[in-house]
Amino acid sequence: xxxxxxxxxxxxxxxxxxxxxxxxxxxxxxxxxxxxxxxxxxxxxxxxxxxxxxxxxxxxxxxxxxxxxxxxxxxxxxxxxxxxxxxxxxxxxxxxxxxxxxxxxxxxxxxxxxxxxxxxxxxxxxxxxxxxxxxxxxxxxxxxxxxxxxxxxxxxxxxxxxxxxxxxxxxxxxxxxxxxxxxxxxxxxxxxxxxxxxxxxxxxxxxxxxxxxxxxxxxxxxxxxxxxxxxxxxxxxxxxxx
Amino acid sequence: xxxxxxxxxxxxxxxxxxxxxxxxxxxxxxxxxxxxxxxxxxxxxxxxxxxxxxxxxxxxxxxxxxxxxxxxxxxxxxxxxxxxxxxxxxxxxxxxxxxxxxxxxxxxxx
Amino acid sequence: xxxxxxxxxxxxxxxxxxxxxxxxxxxxxxxxxxxxxxxxxxxxxxxxxxxxxxxxxxxxxxxxxxxxxxxxxxxxxxxxxxxxxxxxxxxxxxxxxxxxxxxxxxxxxxxxxx
Numbered sequence: 314x315x316x317x318x319x320x321x322x323x324x325x326x327x328x329x330x331x332x333x334x335x336x337x338x339x340x341x342x343x344x345x346x347x348x349x350x351x352x353x354x355x356x357x358x359x360x361x362x363x364x365x366x367x368x369x370x371x372x373x374x375x376x377x378x379x380x381x382x383x384x385x386x387x388x389x390x391x392x393x394x395x396x397x398x399x400x401x402x403x404x405x406x407x408x409x410x411x412x413x414x415x416x417x418x419x420x421x422x423x424x425x426x427x428x429x430x431x432x433x434x435x436x437x438x439x440x441x442x443x444x445x446x447x448x449x450x451x452x453x454x455x456x457x458x459x460x461x462x463x464x465x466x467x468x469x470x471x472x473x474x475x476x477x478x479x480x481x482x483x484x485x486x487x488x489x490x491x492x493x494x495x496x497x498x499x500x501x502x503x504x505x506x507x508x509x510x511x512x513x514x515x516x517x518x519x520x521x522x523x524x525x526x527x528x529x530x531x532x533x534x535x536x537x538x539x540x541x542x543x544x545x546x547x548x549x550x551x552x553x554x555x
Numbered sequence: 556x557x558x559x560x561x562x563x564x565x566x567x568x569x570x571x572x573x574x575x576x577x578x579x580x581x582x583x584x585x586x587x588x589x590x591x592x593x594x595x596x597x598x599x600x601x602x603x604x605x606x607x608x609x610x611x612x613x614x615x616x617x618x619x620x621x622x623x624x625x626x627x628x629x630x631x632x633x634x635x636x637x638x639x640x641x642x643x644x645x646x647x648x649x650x651x652x653x654x655x656x657x658x659x660x661x662x663x664x665x
Numbered sequence: 666x667x668x669x670x671x672x673x674x675x676x677x678x679x680x681x682x683x684x685x686x687x688x689x690x691x692x693x694x695x696x697x698x699x700x701x702x703x704x705x706x707x708x709x710x711x712x713x714x715x716x717x718x719x720x721x722x723x724x725x726x727x728x729x730x731x732x733x734x735x736x737x738x739x740x741x742x743x744x745x746x747x748x749x750x751x752x753x754x755x756x757x758x759x760x761x762x763x764x765x766x767x768x769x770x771x772x773x774x775x776x777x778x779x
Binding site: 382383384385408471472474520521522523524527528536540541543544547 | 669670671672674676677680684744747748749751
């Protein structure tokens with residue numbers, strides 16, 4: 314373990330609400346080490362009052378996303394080696410969300426918008442009806458499948474400058490969810506899905522900056538999902554004449 | 556700050572302008588050969604219904620397009636919303652429409 | 666000003682280019698309209714103004730305006746294709762390459778012709 318003696322220079326955001334500053338810690342470097350390992354080391358060995366959030370540590374739960382050197386990332390699956398700049402690391406709370414304390418962002422606006430975008434499943438059948446068959450190669454199903462692996466980590470939301478400039482904007486994750494519902498054969502009222510993403514904060518505010526698709530840790534493509542919503546709503550605009 | 560109507564107005568005006576912009580660029584490349592003069596411009600455009608329709612529809616489309624574009628920038632930069640944002644959008648649109656109409660009339664019908 | 670890390674990629678830069686060119690064109694438009702309407706009211710001031718076009722600085726500004734228009738035009742076509750054509754990324758790249766090629770060839774022809 315030749316790396317034992319090496320130290321990482323890690324500056325971490327400390328503070329509650331709008332107030333705060335970066336505080337620097339020296340963290341022992343390891344051969345294999347994720348950003349979450351570094352944050353955990355600080356909390357366990359240097360300052361137990363450091364607040365952050367994680368659960369599964371394997372990239373499934375979506376709770377550990379933070380800004381790492383200015384870029385939103387899932388910290389549990391981000392190797393320090395890949396993001397280190399001159400032996401230094403800067404870790405902050407997710408952008409575009411209020412800060413609760415230190416590295417823990419308040420995810421409420423993110424999930425509120427998920428609901429506003431119609432993210433709740435409204436089934437077309439009851440439990441008394443036979444189960445609806447959906448062929449896996451049905452075009453709508455294929456399109457919906459591209460977006461269903463979202464883990465709600467809010468990395469896309471933090472990366473999006475349209476969210477930053479327009480607080481009403483629903484954001485990439487919620488809109489991608491709406492796009493999967495629009496393509497779901499089991500959803501009865503497709504027009505209701507389009508209507509819920511066609512208001513003042515809807516999909517039409519997207520400027521196609523593509524940061525969502527670029528930084529999505531699961532390699533999903535919200536940019537194309539939002540383009541799909543724009544296309545579908547434009548078609549319905551001509552059909553309905555409004 | 557765009558709903559579906561403003562979005563469609565923005566995109567449809569863009570589609571109207573796409574061929575017009577190409578035509579306008581071609582005219583510019585042709586017109587600047589050997590320098591510009593009032594007589595030369597008016598000689599080409601005056602009394603022509605086609606130039607009137609060409610630049611008339613251009614002015615209409617660009618007024619809509621620019622007003623909505625500036626609206627979005629203003630909202631995202633300053634957070635302005637509500638009635639004053641609507642007033643701003645309409646104001647820019649009407650201003651461009653009036654100034655553009657004057658310009659088109661000046662070079663085609665004067 | 667340093668570009669923030671999350672913005673350092675081609676699509677974001679294309680967005681910023683589109684926004685800046687659009688803003689500049691929108692600000693230029695009233696001036697453009699006003700100068701043209703001089704043909705109606707004061708043709709001699711329009712002629713004096715057009716005479717400025719021989720000035721190298723003005724030539725450069727003219728080039729800048731045509732450049733802005735072309736940038737905003739192609740950026741707009743890109744957005745329309747991205748939003749309205751349900752093509753794969755590969756198909757869009759091919760389409761963009763063929764349009765660029767067509768413009769290169771026809772542009773070269775135009776320069777020869779005039």
